[in-house]
Each structure stands twice: as structure tokens, then as C-alpha cells.
Amino acid sequence: MMPLNEGDPVVIWLDPKRVYLTKLEKGKRIETDKGIIFHDKIIGLEYGSSLDLQTGIKAYLLKPTIHDLYYKGLKRPSQVLYPKDIGYILTTISLSQVKRVLEAGTGSGFLTISLALSLGSDAKIYTYDIREDMQKIAKFNANVLGVQDKIVFKLKDVREGVEEKELDGAFLDMPDPWNVIPKILDSLNPSATIVVFVPTVNQIEKTYFAMRNSGVIDIHVEELMLREYQVKENAVRPKNVGIMHTGFIIRGRKPI
Known part of the structure; x- marks a missing residue:
């Protein structure tokens, strides 16, 4: 897998109720009740990998599918x-x-x-x-x-x-x-x-x-x-x- 770059789309999955679809942008962040997700920490990782938030929750990075259009972000x-x-x-x-x-x-x-x-x-x-x-x-x-x-x-x-x-x-x-x-x-x-x-x-x-x-x-x-x-x-x-x-x-x- 290639590392994620600025401009790549990604689905960030915390749990079934907290799923976000976004386009990676340096300096951008997503604020959730489970912690802040910094785009800078995602860039360089791969689809399928995870990121640990401040609260100990894992944020999984997934490649968007058609079904993912319905999550937060669009x-x-x-x-x-x-x-x-x-x-x-x-x-x-x-x-x-x-x-x-x-x-x-x-x-x-x-x-x-x-x-x-x-x-x-x-x-x-x-x-x-x-x-x-x-x-x-x-x-x-x-x-x-x-x-x-x-x-x-x-x-x-x-x-x-x-x-x-x-x-x-x-x-x-x-x-x-x-x-x-x-x-x-x-x-x-x-x-x-x-x-x-x-x-x-x-x-x-x-x-x-x-x-x-x-x-x-x-x-x-x-x-x-x-x-x-x-x-x-x-x-x-x-x-x-x-x-x-x-x-x-x-x-x-x-x-x-």
C-alpha cells in the first residue's frame, strides 16, 4: 500500500456512530467527543492502519467506497x-x-x-x-x-x-x-x-x-x-x- 498523501480521501472509523469521510489537508483537524483527529498525523500512514487518539480510542483509516458517501464529511x-x-x-x-x-x-x-x-x-x-x-x-x-x-x-x-x-x-x-x-x-x-x-x-x-x-x-x-x-x-x-x-x-x- 502507498502512504496517504495530502489530497487523498479517507474514511476515519471510530465506531458505528462515529465515521467521518474527509480529504486530507495539512493543518486540518476533526473534533470529536472521543478526541481530536489531526490530518498531519494521518498523512504518511496507510489505508487499513489506525491512529491512537488522546482518549485511548483507535481511529481506523479506510479507503472510501460508494457506501461511505453517507457518512459525515459530504x-x-x-x-x-x-x-x-x-x-x-x-x-x-x-x-x-x-x-x-x-x-x-x-x-x-x-x-x-x-x-x-x-x-x-x-x-x-x-x-x-x-x-x-x-x-x-x-x-x-x-x-x-x-x-x-x-x-x-x-x-x-x-x-x-x-x-x-x-x-x-x-x-x-x-x-x-x-x-x-x-x-x-x-x-x-x-x-x-x-x-x-x-x-x-x-x-x-x-x-x-x-x-x-x-x-x-x-x-x-x-x-x-x-x-x-x-x-x-x-x-x-x-x-x-x-x-x-x-x-x-x-x-x-x-x-x-
């Missing part, structure tokens, strides 16, 4: 997609073969960043949003993870069409995707995946028929639920609280 003023949905969405495209994808809207950038972390080094994500304040937040979050060079931020209404061509996929997380689907099809390569995320049942029908009437095939409407288990000796059972409904995924493919 800005998320808007509702974001959950790992269970993002993980499934990523299975709808051939990650190693995809070069250019479209996203709308950007929001806090969690799906944007997940795509950037998962796609090849030469891939580009073109993400559209009409809110400059949200794109500023997404840019901040992308910079923390060091994936900003793979993302092209477009401050434009995707309902007016897109400038890019030969896209390998499209991901829509917006209130009225049915108004966008017919306008982006010509920009997609044959066999490209279209994935839409909507929170309510009312939005499903309009989206489904917008896809079907535009010639999209292999259309599916799905919902994912996640339930974690509590593990105690002789008392293993589901936790009382789970991540149940977050939204519906509608996906299809563009034929020639």
Missing part, C-alpha cells in the same frame, strides 16, 4: 439516493465498457460520484441541473472524493435537450422524467440503458408509457427494500428500523 442538503438503489442501478450498465453517460438532475451528486467511482478512468459523466447551488455542493462532494475530473457539470434544463451524442446510458432523477425521455433518445447509443428514479406511484405510469411510446424496450418497474440484522449472542433478529420505501426504479433499453 454535504447533502437534498434527499439523496440510498446505497441499495445506487448499487442496483449500477448493475444496469456494463461498467467496464461505458464511456459516456448522462445524468439529470445532479442534486447533491451522490449518484454522480458513484458513477465516477465505478466507471473506467476515461469515462465521462455529463450531469444536468437547473440549480447552481446544488451543483456547487455536488462539485464540493466530488472534490472530496477526487473524481471531479470525470464529471462535466451542465447548468441547463435537460427538458430542452442535451448537447452530447453517443451516450451509453441515461439516469434521470427528476420530477417529470416523461418530458425528457423522448428528447434524449437520439443522443443514446443502441442498447443504451435508461434508468429513472421516482419517489411516488403517480409518476410510474407516465414514465412507463413515455418509455414505451418512445420505442424503449425491456422495461421494468422495481422497488428495493433493505433490512439489517442485529447480532447478539443467542438473539439474532432483524433491527426494528430498516430502509424500506425510498423510490421506484424504472429501467429500459434503447433498440436500434
